[in-house]
Amino acid sequence: MQQQQPVVRLEGVTKKVSSKTLVENVTLSIPPGQVFGFLGPNGAGKTTTIRMMVGLTSITQGDVIIDGISIKNQFEQAIINVGAIVENPEMYKFLTGYQNLRHFARMMSGITDERIHEVVQLVGLSKRIHEKVRTYSLGMRQRLGVAQAILHRPKLLILDEPTNGLDPQGIRDLRDYLRQLCREEGTTVFVSSHLLSEMELMCDSVAIIQNGRLIDVRVLKDENSNESTTADVAFEVDQPQQMVDILGMGIIRDQTVILQLGKEDIAVTNARLVQSGIKVYGIETVTRSLEDQFLEMTGSDQIG
Numbered sequence: 541m542q543q544q545q546p547v548v549r550l551e552g553v554t555k556k557v558s559s560k561t562l563v564e565n566v567t568l569s570i571p572p573g574q575v576f577g578f579l580g581p582n583g584a585g586k587t588t589t590i591r592m593m594v595g596l597t598s599i600t601q602g603d604v605i606i607d608g609i610s611i612k613n614q615f616e617q618a619i620i621n622v623g624a625i626v627e628n629p630e631m632y633k634f635l636t637g638y639q640n641l642r643h644f645a646r647m648m649s650g651i652t653d654e655r656i657h658e659v660v661q662l663v664g665l666s667k668r669i670h671e672k673v674r675t676y677s678l679g680m681r682q683r684l685g686v687a688q689a690i691l692h693r694p695k696l697l698i699l700d701e702p703t704n705g706l707d708p709q710g711i712r713d714l715r716d717y718l719r720q721l722c723r724e725e726g727t728t729v730f731v732s733s734h735l736l737s738e739m740e741l742m743c744d745s746v747a748i749i750q751n752g753r754l755i756d757v758r759v760l761k762d763e764n765s766n767e768s769t770t771a772d773v774a775f776e777v778d779q780p781q782q783m784v785d786i787l788g789m790g791i792i793r794d795q796t797v798i799l800q801l802g803k804e805d806i807a808v809t810n811a812r813l814v815q816s817g818i819k820v821y822g823i824e825t826v827t828r829s830l831e832d833q834f835l836e837m838t839g840s841d842q843i844g
């Protein structure tokens with residue numbers, strides 16, 4: 541496991557509206573180059589969290605740090621690094637896909653025609669890009685929305701429930717081009733969903749939110765480790781937050797941080813923590829699978 545500066549870090553993010561707490565103390569670090577899932581039932585607080593991440597609503601407590609820059613203190617510098625589809629992307633249906641992209645490109649600086657062609661290819665819209673948007677399917681409109689959101693090469697792409705209304709093939713296609721985006725442009729993708737099965741198809745890692753609180757973070761696909769030999773490992777430490785910052789991921793529960801690790805990684809992680817001055821009081825393997833956890837939470841794989 542390598543130390544990488546997270547692309548986005550949520551630090552104790554809390555949203556209160558009058559006396560109601562919609563999101564409570566969410567802390568999360570997302571390393572670069574991943575498709576990262578944000579999973580939770582309807583009303584869990586996903587959209588509210590995302591709206592805070594992109595400055596559409598204020599943060600009551602805590603902060604969101606994008607590529608090292610605080611969204612609270614330096615909004616404009618931080619948001620340059622973000623592309624997002626939070627509500628339905630605004631498209632002119634009477635124009636072609638290409639004309640829409642040209643229109644958005646004109647509103648930003650430095651977007652060349654070449655770049656437009658590049659993003660169109662990346663989202664797989666080349667064949668239909670010169671047709672009017674009103675003839676597009678939902679999946680195609682979404683591709684166009686993603687193309688628009690990545691025109692300026694953001695480091696982080698945020699998509700709120702992008703699989704809504706897509707069939708399984710549409711979900712696979714979405715995964716394929718998001719993965720390509722990660723690989724070719726180094727973009728980190730943050731997607732929300734209420735379906736575990738969709739997240740398993742699309743994401744490298746997933747964080748689970750329920751009732752406004754983060755309850756788990758885990759790696760689904762780790763190309764560097766053999767999945768069958770990884771397990772959830774709970775580290776009891778003196779400085780949980782610092783540990784998550786150093787490693788770039790992990791879920792904090794009281795004085796414990798939970799990570800999904802292979803056997804060798806447990807020893808390596810422990811050594812790194814000790815070297816970084818973090819006191820490790822205990823290391824314990826936790827055996828529940830993601831599905832077990834879901835069944836416990838909801839009684840089905842669909843938590844919506």
Ligand SMILES: Nc1ncnc2c1ncn2[C@@H]1O[C@H](COP(=O)(O)OP(=O)(O)OP(=O)(O)O)[C@@H](O)[C@H]1O
Nearest residue numbers: 557560562580581582583584585586587588589734
């Ligand atoms: N402005 C607001 N005032 C009061 N309550 C709100 C406000 N906005 C959202 N909520 C409530 O906060 C909770 C979290 O909503 P949010 O939309 O973030 O959830 P979600 O996980 O995105 O769910 P969904 O998938 O249904 O959109 C819900 O109970 C919602 O009714």
